[in-house]
Amino acid sequence: MRRLSFVIPALVTAWSTLGSSSSPALLPDALVSRQLFEREHLSVGETVELSRSASGGAAKHFRIAGVYEPTPDPMRFAQERLELRVHLPDAEGLAASGPPGVPVTGINVQLRDAADAAGFASDVERRLPGVTARSTSASDDRVATFTVLDRFHLAIAIVTLLGSGAFLLALMVMLVDERRETVATLRLIGLTRARLVTQILIEGALIAGAGAAFGIVFAAAAEPAFNRFFQWRYDTALVFVRVTPAIAIRSVAFAVPVGLAASAVAGWTVLRRRTLLQVGR
Amino acid sequence: MVAARDISRVFEMPAGPVHALRRVSLAVDAAEYVSVVGPSGCGKSTLLHLLGGIDVPTTGSVMVDGVDVGSLPDNARSAVRLKRIGLVFQRFFLLPMLTAWENVELPLAESGVGRAERRRRTKDLLEYVGLAERADHRPAQLSGGEMQRVAIARALANRPALLLADEPTGELDQATGAQIVALFDRLNADGTALVVVTHDAAVASRAGRTIQMRDGSIVGESHRS
Amino acid sequence: MIRRAIALAWLRVRREKGRTILGVAGITAIGALLFDMLLLGNGLLVSFRERLDRSGFDVRVIASESAVIAGPPIERVTAKTAILRRAPSIAAVQRVRLGSADVEGVQAAHHVTVAGVDPDALVPWSMIDGTFPSVGGPPAAIVINRNMSRVFHLMVGSRLVLEGRCGAALHPLPLQAQVSGIAAFQNDATDALTAASSYAAVAALCGESDSDRADMLLIRSNAAAGGADAAAAAARAALPDLHVLTNEQIVERFSRIEFSYFRQLSSVLTAVTLFFGLLLVAVLLTVSVNQQLGEMAALRALGLSRGRVMAGVLCESALLIGIGGTAAIPIGGMLSIWLDHILRSLPGIPADARFFVFTARALAIHAALLVAGAVLAALYPMRLVAVLPIAETLRREVVS
Numbered sequence: 001m002r003r004l005s006f007v008i009p010a011l012v013t014a015w016s017t018l019g020s021s022s023s024p025a026l027l028p029d030a031l032v033s034r035q036l037f038e039r040e041h042l043s044v045g046e047t048v049e050l051s052r053s054a055s056g057g058a059a060k061h062f063r064i065a066g067v068y069e070p071t072p073d074p075m076r077f078a079q080e081r082l083e084l085r086v087h088l089p090d091a092e093g094l095a096a097s098g099p100p101g102v103p104v105t106g107i108n109v110q111l112r113d114a115a116d117a118a119g120f121a122s123d124v125e126r127r128l129p130g131v132t133a134r135s136t137s138a139s140d141d142r143v144a145t146f147t148v149l150d151r152f153h154l155a156i157a158i159v160t161l162l163g164s165g166a167f168l169l170a171l172m173v174m175l176v177d178e179r180r181e182t183v184a185t186l187r188l189i190g191l192t193r194a195r196l197v198t199q200i201l202i203e204g205a206l207i208a209g210a211g212a213a214f215g216i217v218f219a220a221a222a223e224p225a226f227n228r229f230f231q232w233r234y235d236t237a238l239v240f241v242r243v244t245p246a247i248a249i250r251s252v253a254f255a256v257p258v259g260l261a262a263s264a265v266a267g268w269t270v271l272r273r274r275t276l277l278q279v280g281r
Numbered sequence: 282m283v284a285a286r287d288i289s290r291v292f293e294m295p296a297g298p299v300h301a302l303r304r305v306s307l308a309v310d311a312a313e314y315v316s317v318v319g320p321s322g323c324g325k326s327t328l329l330h331l332l333g334g335i336d337v338p339t340t341g342s343v344m345v346d347g348v349d350v351g352s353l354p355d356n357a358r359s360a361v362r363l364k365r366i367g368l369v370f371q372r373f374f375l376l377p378m379l380t381a382w383e384n385v386e387l388p389l390a391e392s393g394v395g396r397a398e399r400r401r402r403t404k405d406l407l408e409y410v411g412l413a414e415r416a417d418h419r420p421a422q423l424s425g426g427e428m429q430r431v432a433i434a435r436a437l438a439n440r441p442a443l444l445l446a447d448e449p450t451g452e453l454d455q456a457t458g459a460q461i462v463a464l465f466d467r468l469n470a471d472g473t474a475l476v477v478v479t480h481d482a483a484v485a486s487r488a489g490r491t492i493q494m495r496d497g498s499i500v501g502e503s504h505r506s
Numbered sequence: 507m508i509r510r511a512i513a514l515a516w517l518r519v520r521r522e523k524g525r526t527i528l529g530v531a532g533i534t535a536i537g538a539l540l541f542d543m544l545l546l547g548n549g550l551l552v553s554f555r556e557r558l559d560r561s562g563f564d565v566r567v568i569a570s571e572s573a574v575i576a577g578p579p580i581e582r583v584t585a586k587t588a589i590l591r592r593a594p595s596i597a598a599v600q601r602v603r604l605g606s607a608d609v610e611g612v613q614a615a616h617h618v619t620v621a622g623v624d625p626d627a628l629v630p631w632s633m634i635d636g637t638f639p640s641v642g643g644p645p646a647a648i649v650i651n652r653n654m655s656r657v658f659h660l661m662v663g664s665r666l667v668l669e670g671r672c673g674a675a676l677h678p679l680p681l682q683a684q685v686s687g688i689a690a691f692q693n694d695a696t697d698a699l700t701a702a703s704s705y706a707a708v709a710a711l712c713g714e715s716d717s718d719r720a721d722m723l724l725i726r727s728n729a730a731a732g733g734a735d736a737a738a739a740a741a742r743a744a745l746p747d748l749h750v751l752t753n754e755q756i757v758e759r760f761s762r763i764e765f766s767y768f769r770q771l772s773s774v775l776t777a778v779t780l781f782f783g784l785l786l787v788a789v790l791l792t793v794s795v796n797q798q799l800g801e802m803a804a805l806r807a808l809g810l811s812r813g814r815v816m817a818g819v820l821c822e823s824a825l826l827i828g829i830g831g832t833a834a835i836p837i838g839g840m841l842s843i844w845l846d847h848i849l850r851s852l853p854g855i856p857a858d859a860r861f862f863v864f865t866a867r868a869l870a871i872h873a874a875l876l877v878a879g880a881v882l883a884a885l886y887p888m889r890l891v892a893v894l895p896i897a898e899t900l901r902r903e904v905v906s
Contacts, residue, residue, distance in 0.1 A: 078766045148852045155845055156539065156775065160782070163535030167786040170528030174793050226774075233770065269524070326901065335807050336897040356811045363809025371904055374804030378521040388808055390510055435808070448904075 028090035029065035033083040035235060037067045050084070062086060072238040074146075080235075157254075165258045172266035176200065180270050193271050200267035201260060208259020212252045219243050219251075282443055282474050283332055284308040288341030290327050301327040303497040304341070309476055311442060314469045316488035317478045324497040325478040326447050332476060333366050333445045334358045345443075363392055367436030367473075371448035373428045375420040381407065381431045382416040388438040406434040410464060426457030433464060437473070444468060446477045450484055462487055507814055508821070515821035519829075526826070529790050533830025534837055536783040541838035541872050542845060542862060543779060547772035549846075549863040550765045551757055557858065558753040561630045561692045563600065564734040565725035566756060567741055571749050579719035580748060587723065589744045595736035597728040598628045601720040603705055605672035605712045607681070611658055618654065618699040620668065621691075622708025630724055631702065636662040636687025638702070645682040646707035649689045651700040660685050668701075670711035681711045696850070696857045768861065780875060787883035791823055795887040802891055803899035816888040823884035824877075831876035839864070 030050075032042060042048070044064055051059040062084075070081040088104075111120060117135035124133035176183075183196060226241040290302040302324045309315050309332075317325045330336040331343055334350040342349045345365060350358050362368070375384045385406050389399045407413045410430040420428050429449060436444055446465070450458030462484050469475050477488060485491050486505065493501035519526045558564075567590075569578045580586065583601050590599045603622035608615040623629055625638055631649070638649050648668075650660060660666060668681045683703065691700045709717060727737035734752040741750040751759070761769065795802070805815055842862035849861045 078763050080763075144853050148848060152845065152848050155848060159535055159539050159841060160779075163532050163539070164782075164786065166528050166532035166535060167790060170525055170532065170790055171793055173524055173528065174790075174797065178797055230770070234766075327897070330897040330900075333807070335900070356813065359806070359809050359811040359814075361809075362807065366809075368807050370804065370807075370900065372800065374800055374807075374900075374903075376801055376805075378518050383517070387514075390513075391808075391810055391814065439809075447900075451904075 027061055027063040028086060030062035030090075031066050031068050031085040032064055033070045033081045034067050035070070035080055036082045036084065037064075039080070039082065060090075062090070069237070072236050074238055077234050077236050077238050161254055161258060165262065168259065169262040169265055172204065172262045173269055176266040176270050183270050196271060197264070197267050200263050204259050204263020204266075205256060207263075208256045209252070211259065212255035215255070216243065216248045216251055282309050282311045282313070282346070283476075284344045285328070285332060285338075286342050286344065288328075288331055288338040288343060290324075290331060290336065291339045300497050302331070302338070305494075305497070305499055306341075307332075307492065307499065309443070309474055312469065312472050312474055314465075314475045314487070314489045315477070315492060316485040316490070317476065317492045317494060318480065318482070318485045319494035321480070323494045325494055327497075328494070329445050329447050329476065329478045333368055334362050335368075363388060364439050365441055365443065367433075367439075367441040367444040369429070369432050369436050369444065369446040369449050371451035373420070373425075373432045373452070375428055375431060375435075377420050380417050380419055381412060381423065381427075381434075384420070384431055385434045385438055388435060392439050394439075402438065406437055407431075409437070410434045424457070425453050426460055429453060429457075429461055430464065433461070433468075437468070441473070443474045443476070446475065446479075448479055449477065450479065450481055458484065507817060511814065511817040511821045512825075515818055515825050518822060519825050525790075525794070529787075529826050530830040530833065532786060532790075533783065533827055534833045536779060536786065537827075537831045537834025537872075537876070538838035538841050540776060540779045540783065540875065541834055541868070542842045543772045543776040544868040544871050545838075545842055545862040545864060546845075547769055547776070548865060548868065549861045550768055550859065551761050552863040552865060553858075553860040554760060554765070555753065555757045557692050557856065558756060560632075561724070562628055563598075563630060563724040563726050564753045565596075565727060565737045565741060566751050566753075567723035567725065567745060568721075568749050568751070579721055580723065581719050583720040583723070584718050586745055586748075590723065590725065590741060593737070593740035593744065595728050595731040595733075595740045596725055597737075598726040600624060600627045600630065600724040601705065602630070602722050602724060603708045603712075603719070604721045605670060605708045607668035607670050607672070607711055609654075609658060609666060609668055609699075615669075616657060616699055617671070618668065618701055620648075620672075620708050620711060621700070621702040622705040622711075623702060625704050628726060629702070631689040631691045634688045634690055636685070638687050638689075645684040646703050647686040648683040648701050648703045648707075649687040650685055651691050651694055651698065652688060653694070653697065654699050654701060655685075655688055657699065662687060668711060670713065672712040681707060683707070693856045695854050698857075780879065784879050784883050787823065787827060787879070788886055790826075791819065791884060791887040792890065794822075795819060795890050799890075799894065799899050800903035802894055803896045803903070806894065806896045807900065812892055815891050819888045819891055820881065820884045823887075824880040827876050827880040827883065831872070831879075835869070835872070 027047060030048070036042070042064055044066060046064050047061055048064060049059040049061055051057060068085065070083055109120070111117060117137065121133035121135050125131060186196060187193075220243045223241045223243055227239055230240040231237065285305060285307045287304050287306050288302060289300070289304050292299040292301055305324075305328060307315075307328070317328060319325050327336070331338050331351075334343070334345070334353075337351045341351075343351050345361055348361070350361055353361070375381075376387070379387070382403055386399055386403045389402060394402070404413065404416075407416050410433055412427060412430055412434070415423060415427060420431070423431065429452075433444075433449075444465075449465075450461050453461065458481065465475055465477065466487060475488070477484060479485050489505050491503045491505070492499055493503070567580065569580045580601075587599050587601055590596050600623055605620045605622065607618050607620055609618050625647075629638060633649070634652070636649070639647050645665060648666070654660060658664075658666060662685055664685045666683055666685070668683055670681060681703075683701075689702070691698075691702070694700050703711075705720075725737055725741060727734045731737075732739075734754070738750050738752045738755075741748075802815055806812070846860060846862045849855070850857075850859065
């Protein structure tokens with residue numbers, strides 16, 4: 001028999017079922033999270049002792065009936081999911097505080113019509129002052145958190161874009177300058193500035209488009225590696241990186257105009273000079 | 282001064298080996314003026330590159346002041362080129378972001394010559410080639426002939442005993458080319474040995490000895506009367 | 507040789523203004539991002555550590571290892587506090603009881619966090635206005651934060667009613683209180699409503715006026731008797747069933763768990779930014795070298811050694827990255843203000859938390875990465891120059 005050496009009252013999730021355990025062993029059943037199971041080297045069928053007190057007083061015994069994988073929670077991904085689940089009646093005496101009994105900290109409700117959720121929630125709050133009711137689809141801190149993180153990543157992307165834009169411009173200017181004699185020769189032959197600018201812009205668009213496409217392919221190829229690393233690091237099933245069509249479109253929408261702008265500026269640096277000067281006369 | 286002994290140079294190409302030079306021997310004495318002529322692709326430039334230590338013969342040896350440069354490690358060969366040999370090219374190969382002064386001064390700085398001596402020598406060289414007033418101009422602001430004269434001044438920076446020139450008038454018009462040839466005459470008169478590769482008969486005729494090449498071999502030699 | 511190489515590289519960088527300006531601009535932008543990621547890596551921890559130290563306590567005692575700020579209660583806390591106070595390495599002990607209450611506002615009730623402490627002992631906040639008297643009540647003396655003052659239009663002397671929500675009672679227990687002071691609480695989020703009162707008042711608010719429990723014990727160590735480590739050791743010896751953490755250990759735990767996302771983000775973005783920057787500089791240098799192959803071959807033909815020409819490429823890389831990387835520091839500082847402003851709008855983040863904190867260590871790492879970057883970016887272009895066939899290149903330049 002094992003005493004779990006830490007107090008986990010906040011992590012005990014008790015639920016009510018229509019038929020509670022009727023094990024002939026007379027010990028109530030508990031499900032443990034996989035992380036707890038592995039950390040404490042537990043085994044199914046083992047008996048454990050739970051207590052709300054650090055000294056182990058008023059302990060209750062449970063039999064480990066199985067292991068479950070906690071639902072990944074992005075708000076808690078960095079925390080170790082050391083959790084147990086017991087039947088609600090068996091949770092008596094395990095609460096952190098308050099009088100003896102079975103305190104309930106939350107009630108999940110499934111409505112017949114999910115569209116009623118917001119109305120139902122406000123109705124509950126009106127009828128039961130002090131109770132907070134919320135639709136699962138309503139905005140809460142989690143949405144705000146990801147909104148902020150999205151803005152943060154966008155800020156980084158903007159800075160990266162500025163930096164790479166400067167580099168791209170430097171490269172385009174160098175590459176176009178290398179061809180200035182060719183450009184001058186074409187002008188001497190009779191090609192117009194507009195014709196040459198169109199040529200340069202098309203080249204720039206092709207390079208930018210190809211580069212953006214390569215970047216998206218590279219990101220998509222790297223996505224599993226990133227996810228595997230973070231899933232290993234935090235022992236979670238959460239997906240951290242996902243390249244979606246919207247992200248791919250946004251990347252191309254940023255990259256191609258930057259490439260075109262760099263080509264245009266590079267082209268202007270060459271075409272603005274007098275043709276004869278460019279052929280060394 | 283410099284002697285090539287039975288040198289061959291074979292370039293391994295995907296389509297098969299190319300024998301650019303076939304067992305060529307040539308000796309150039311101090312203060313001698315030699316021109317090398319021949320049709321395009323006959324191995325003139327390859328010969329010059331081997332004499333200058335820019336390239337290494339496949340067989341044979343090139344002796345500069347008694348030292349087999351082909352057997353020297355790269356750094357030592359570079360030092361020979363820096364201090365003992367001057368090189369002038371058809372395309373000038375001046376550094377575009379440096380002024381004429383800075384281009385000429387470069388080999389002096391690399392040789393470790395002190396600042397005062399560098400300044401004096403660079404000034405003398407630019408005066409020697411007649412470009413003292415263009416010292417602060419960059420190559421883009423010079424004519425072809427002026428650029429070649431700066432290149433010659435650069436090649437003379439470390440007072441080499443031997444000057445090798447590969448088609449020095451190839452990019453120049455006749456009148457400008459004549460100026461360069463006159464400069465070479467003056468250099469030779471002042472004691473510098475010259476080997477000039479050219480396809481221009483007028484340039485070749487100024488040399489005391491002319492070597493004719495064809496298909497990687499020396500096929501003839503003539504002396505100016 | 508290096509001096510000459512630097513001199514020539516400096517000339518090239520100065521005179522090819524367009525290329526230099528654009529290259530340096532790119533390096534500055536990427537370098538600023540790199541610098542900020544280094545600041546982010548430790549910023550939150552440094553900020554957190556500073557806030558913990560400012561509270562005046564350096565050891566914390568809690569009942570469970572599962573939560574640091576608050577967790578299951580510590581029982582028989584009066585006796586335990588007395589034991590701790592007898593330890594020579596412990597200068598002060600404060601027990602904290604956390605509760606919550608509703609306060610009626612102009613339009614709606616607001617949820618308020620209330621901390622109960624012993625008024626006679628050292629308190630974990632700093633007073634802005636008023637006092638926290640050791641005796642008094644009814645009404646109970648209460649200290650509020652600035653947000654509460656603003657939202658409920660309260661000032662020192664104002665009265666208010668708190669309806670306790672922290673006990674098991676079905677109906678809230680009202681507490682009549684009078685504002686005795688306004689204080690700054692260390693972990694307040696930007697929009698937090700926080701108050702503090704006497705231990706007895708908060709216990710009554712939660713319907714447990716006769717309970718002898720606390721959510722945590724705060725300890726100030728005696729610096730002359732061994733400091734935080736000695737105080738923590740004494741607490742562990744006196745209370746073996748409880749969890750004792752020094753501020754350093756709390757910071758380490760937060761670094762490992764709560765802040766790990768930002769540290770991971772910092773590491774990943776640092777690596778990606780560095781790789782990206784190296785790639786860009788390497789491409790820039792490679793294109794530049796390819797454009798100058800004829801000149802390089804001519805320099806080699808003139809007599810410059812292979813090492814000398816390679817050193818020139820390395821010096822050019824070092825100059826571009828050195829100038830851009832140095833400019834990246836003030837730019838990164840300004841960028842960090844913007845990024846910090848974004849991240850501080852995360853829910854629940856203390857108002858005075860800083861994600862980006864300048865440290866000498868971050869600056870040193872930034873410099874080291876720049877040096878490594880200059881070398882790595884120049885490797886391929888240097889190789890191009892090293893294996894350059896002089897004669898063939900000269901020939902090709904003539905033909906082209």
